[in-house]
Amino acid sequence: MASVVIYTREFCSYCTRAKSLLDSKGVEYVEHNATYSPELRQEMISKAKGRSTFPQIFINGEHVGGCDDIHALDQAGKLDLLLAA
Incomplete structure (x- = not known):
């Protein structure tokens, strides 16, 4: 299974929808909640x-x-092809 990283913030319906899609496919992912972290937000923007x-x-x-x-x-x-890689 692929390595998946998702940068999120609290109260974000788009974040919830994206995670729901990944969850429905049984994908394990690393979530970085950048709600209160300017450093994580900058890391996300840079990447x-x-x-x-x-x-x-x-x-x-x-x-x-x-x-x-x-x-x-x-x-x-x-998406399934990317996740299977």
């Missing part, structure tokens, strides 16, 4: 090449985007 919205998701170290992006990958049938 996501300037994207600052939540969530930001990384699969096997590759930035795949946010909630809409991961759902689009799933609808295109590409």
Whole structure:
């Protein structure tokens, strides 16, 4: 199974939706809650090449985007391939 990292913040419906998708697929992931951590937020922005919205998701170290992006990958049938790598 792939290594998945997701940067989130509290009270974020997009974060909840992204995690629900991953949970529905049985994916284990590392969650970094950046709600009260400017350092984690800066780390996320740096890794996501300037994207600052939540969530930001990384699969096997590759930035795949946010909630809409991961759902689009799933609808295109590409998410399972990334997760199986």
